[in-house]
Amino acid sequence: MSATVLRRIQIGLLTVGVLVTIMMAVMVAGSYRDDALIDDDKATAVAEVVSASPTKATVSFSTPDGIFRSPRLGVFYPGRLTEGQRISIEYSSTNPELVRVAGRDASLSILPALSVLVYSWLAIAAIMVLLAETHRRRANGRSPTVRPAVTASQTS
Numbered sequence: 007m008s009a010t011v012l013r014r015i016q017i018g019l020l021t022v023g024v025l026v027t028i029m030m031a032v033m034v035a036g037s038y039r040d041d042a043l044i045d046d047d048k049a050t051a052v053a054e055v056v057s058a059s060p061t062k063a064t065v066s067f068s069t070p071d072g073i074f075r076s077p078r079l080g081v082f083y084p085g086r087l088t089e090g091q092r093i094s095i096e097y098s099s100t101n102p103e104l105v106r107v108a109g110r111d112a113s114l115s116i117l118p119a120l121s122v123l124v125y126s127w128l129a130i131a132a133i134m135v136l137l138a139e140t141h142r143r144r145a146n147g148r149s150p151t152v153r154p155a156v157t158a159s160q161t162s
Contacts, residue, residue: 012138026122027123030122033119034115037112037114049096053066053092053105054091056089058084058091065093065095067097077105082105083114094109
């Protein structure tokens with residue numbers, strides 16, 4: 007692998023890292039934006055959890071005007087919910103599709119975003135170091151996987 011190819015691969019890896027960083031920042035910013043929209047016209051209700059998984063929960067509830075709602079995107083911050091559970095929710099009265107579990111907020115999105123960032127950058131750094139070390143060893147005339155044999159005449 008030439009130095010130019012190595013450099014292009016490294017630039018590509020850094021680009022992936024920057025894109026992941028931007029995506030996580032947008033995710034956290036979007037969570038705070040949705041919370042702000044809910045807080046602007048907050049209404050509360052009791053909802054029933056229709057389906058639940060660690061990353062998504064679907065709820066159904068009725069608004070004061072008697073309309074039965076089930077937001078298509080589910081409820082925000084669905085951790086530790088179980089099917090059939092009745093929970094208190096907060097939603098935007100102007101947009102009832104924006105629903106979160108009462109007492110939970112956007113700060114819950116920070117830890118997952120940071121975890122993705124840390125693991126992504128660690129993987130990118132490891133790949134970059136591995137590629138650079140392989141390139142350096144090949145440039146010095148040594149195989150990256152086979153060490154040269156040491157003989158008695160070379161040790162003195």
